[in-house]
Amino acid sequence: MFASYLIGLREGLEAALVVSVLIAFLVKSDRKDKLPQVWSGVGAAVVLSVAFGALLTFTAARLSYTGQELFEAITSLLAVVFVTWMIFWMRRAARALSKELRGKLSEALELGSIAVVVMAFLAVAREGLETALLFFASVQGAIASAEPLIxxxxxxxxxxxxGWGIYRSALTINLTKFFAWTGGLLILVAAGILKYAVHDFQEAGVLPGLNTQAFDISAVLPADSPHGAVLAGMLNITPQPSVLEVVAWAAYLVPTLFLFLRPQQAKSTAPSAA
Known part of the structure; x- marks a missing residue:
């Protein structure tokens, strides 16, 4: 549940910030007549995201065992790629996001109502599709229950x-720290998703070493114990992983966390030498 909550919070807040920027710009520009177009674009993006999630679930349920394992492995890899790109993109572009959105909306207003709908749709659809893909990938190794959906x-x-509190100026949070903390946690989640993708490829026979265990800590971390279920659900940490799963998990986690936690270098503003 926590991993799913983190995905919904992180991706949802990005979409909420986008919508709040668009609405605030229209209100301050005295263009409230365009608000229905913004909400139409947002609604269409939400419908598309839900439909995409349903399509992933429907497709996986109709495949054979091997096909299902391959499908889940590929979607998991895509989820890792998208969430990694999103984390680093937001880390780099968060400060200029509001200005960029206002500029795009100004251009859309000049083109007409359809352009406003499309602009709002594209701004939210990216987050929605990422949310659906990441959520689908993150719950594949979980025990069937309603907790991930909740x-x-x-x-x-x-x-x-x-997002509503920020728009109404009733809530102030440090977005830089928020995205830093949630980004670090999502990297841990993504490492677990990658580990599960490797396991699925091994189940499908694409990768070897399914029965070559790296270690066995089932005595300390029973899979049916409360703490074992929490670690498996959040980070996909299992008591009997294969060697290849551990190698993939570490190969992704260590360099990605290092690059993410490394301080960003400020752009030089000094004049160049003659």
């Missing part, structure tokens, strides 16, 4: 409330 719904609801 978690992502609570995360999205929290994001909406935070």
């Amino acid at each position: 978690g992502i719904c609570l995360g999205l609801l929290t994001a909406v409330l935070i």
Whole structure:
């Protein structure tokens, strides 16, 4: 539930910030007549995201065992790629995001109502599709229950409330620290998703070493224990992983965390030498 909540909160807040920037710009520009077009674009993006998630679930359920394992492995790899790109993109572009969105919306207003709808749709659809893909990939190794769905719904609801509070100037949070903390946690989640993708490839026979265990800590971390279920659900840490799973997990986690936590270098403003 926590991993799903984190996904919903992080992705949902990005979408909520985008929407709040667009609405605030229209209100301050005395263009409230264009608000219905913004909401139309947002609604269409939400519908597309839900439909995409349903399509992933429907497709996986109709495949054979081997086909299902391959499908889940490929979607998991895509989720890792998208979430990694998103984390580093937001780390780099967060400060200029508001200005960029206002500029694009100004251009859309000059083109007409359809352009406003499309602009709002594209701004939210990217986050929605990433959310659906990442959520689908993150719950593949979980025990069938309603907890992941509850978690992502609570995360999205929290994001909406935070976005509304920021828009109404009733809430002030340090977005740089927020995205830093949630970005670090999402890297841990993504490492677990990659580990699960390797396991699926091994189950499908694409990769070897399914029965070559790196270690066995089932005595300390039973899979059916509460703490074992928490670690498996959040970070996909299992008591009997294969060697290849551990190698993939570490090969992704260590360099990605290092690059993410490395301080960003400020752009030089000194004049060049003659």
